[in-house]
Amino acid sequence: MKRVIVSVTNDLVTDQRVYKICNTLLKMNYNLLLIGRKLPNSKEINRPYKVHRFNLLFNKGFLFYAEYNLRLFFKLFFLKKDILLSNDLDTLLPNFIISKVFRKKLVYDSHELFTEVPELIDKPFVRNFWLKIEKFIVPEIKNCTTVSNSIANYYNTKYNTDFKLIRNFPYKTTTQKTDNFPFETSNKKIILYQGAINKGRGLELMIETMQFINNTIFIIIGKGDLELKLKEKITNLNVSEKVKFISEITPKKLKKLTPLASLGISLEEDLGLNYRFALPNKLFDYINAKIPVLVSDLPEMKQIILTYNVGEIINSREPKQLVNQIEKLLKKETSYFEKKLEIAKNELIWENEENKLIEIFENLN
Numbered sequence: 574m575k576r577v578i579v580s581v582t583n584d585l586v587t588d589q590r591v592y593k594i595c596n597t598l599l600k601m602n603y604n605l606l607l608i609g610r611k612l613p614n615s616k617e618i619n620r621p622y623k624v625h626r627f628n629l630l631f632n633k634g635f636l637f638y639a640e641y642n643l644r645l646f647f648k649l650f651f652l653k654k655d656i657l658l659s660n661d662l663d664t665l666l667p668n669f670i671i672s673k674v675f676r677k678k679l680v681y682d683s684h685e686l687f688t689e690v691p692e693l694i695d696k697p698f699v700r701n702f703w704l705k706i707e708k709f710i711v712p713e714i715k716n717c718t719t720v721s722n723s724i725a726n727y728y729n730t731k732y733n734t735d736f737k738l739i740r741n742f743p744y745k746t747t748t749q750k751t752d753n754f755p756f757e758t759s760n761k762k763i764i765l766y767q768g769a770i771n772k773g774r775g776l777e778l779m780i781e782t783m784q785f786i787n788n789t790i791f792i793i794i795g796k797g798d799l800e801l802k803l804k805e806k807i808t809n810l811n812v813s814e815k816v817k818f819i820s821e822i823t824p825k826k827l828k829k830l831t832p833l834a835s836l837g838i839s840l841e842e843d844l845g846l847n848y849r850f851a852l853p854n855k856l857f858d859y860i861n862a863k864i865p866v867l868v869s870d871l872p873e874m875k876q877i878i879l880t881y882n883v884g885e886i887i888n889s890r891e892p893k894q895l896v897n898q899i900e901k902l903l904k905k906e907t908s909y910f911e912k913k914l915e916i917a918k919n920e921l922i923w924e925n926e927e928n929k930l931i932e933i934f935e936n937l938n
Contacts, residue, residue: 575655585609662687689847715938723850752829765834770797775840831862881917
């Protein structure tokens with residue numbers, strides 16, 4: 574039985590893409606080892622394959638990446654391996670070196686345009702460091718996958734590579750409204766955001782817009798760097814009864830809460846190519862829960878709306894204009910989007926998308 578070692582820099586708990594990919598590889602009878610890291614508040618995980626999480630001295634910044642990559646290199650060096658699966662640029666260097674030293678197959682899965690994330694745009698030295706790694710390694714990799722057509726086209730044009738598209742669809746599920754939010758929501762419409770609370774996610778815009786919407790609650794599920802700043806904004810704008818936070822929860826719990834919403838949002842700003850080319854997981858989670866969506870006027874998200882008619886594309890990023898579009902959306906009957914959501918829900922699922930991954934692993938170069 575061939576052994577695949579999968580590596581990622583997060584704590585594995587909420588990374589649904591890695592979770593689904595590992596399940597597919599397990600179904601293909603590979604012996605799996607998943608490597609990540611453990612944070613002080615990381616939840617325990619139970620998987621039907623081996624998992625190793627590093628306890629690191631540093632958990633952010635340059636020292637974190639240096640420590641993680643060094644420890645990953647030595648871990649990979651001494652382990653039995655047949656195939657290496659590197660997730661994102663921040664795990665690629667040790668995987669690439671080990672693949673060359675031991676002549677093993679390497680698969681690279683790029684979850685985003687790492688060198689174009691907003692956090693690096695204003696850090697030219699750090700960004701150039703990662704760009705050098707990208708330019709040195711990516712053109713040499715034969716087995717590459719990514720999450721959107723735009724990202725695949727970007728890499729293939731820039732580096733003459735052959736990135737294949739494997740979108741991050743959820744598993745097919747039965748929509749069930751089997752849970753409740755931990756605060757009163759009766760007789761009110763719910764607008765939902767789920768995901769990282771980071772720069773450029775449109776959350777400030779939505780909080781400002783909530784000043785002008787009545788009988789509606791905006792719920793943010795997740796955690797991130799901007800959480801404290803957003804809570805201050807909520808207090809200053811006096812919308813604490815209209816905007817509620819739920820800290821990061823398990824994917825299982827989240828699937829029970831999402832269908833309770835009336836509208837899901839994905840209002841990323843155009844802060845560089847990573848956001849411009851994004852195809853967020855939450856968009857498909859909303860569709861899977863059969864709730865309509867409001868998305869940014871960015872190519873990948875826009876195409877989903879134009880193809881499946883499961884929501885609308887934002888007309889304006891000015892709060893007093895945005896509120897009009899949201900109120901009209903919320904007034905539409907459920908049946909307006911129901912049939913379209915049902916079609917999209919049955920098409921945009923991992924059970925359909927995983928066949929591309931299976932084909933790649935059955936024909937590794």
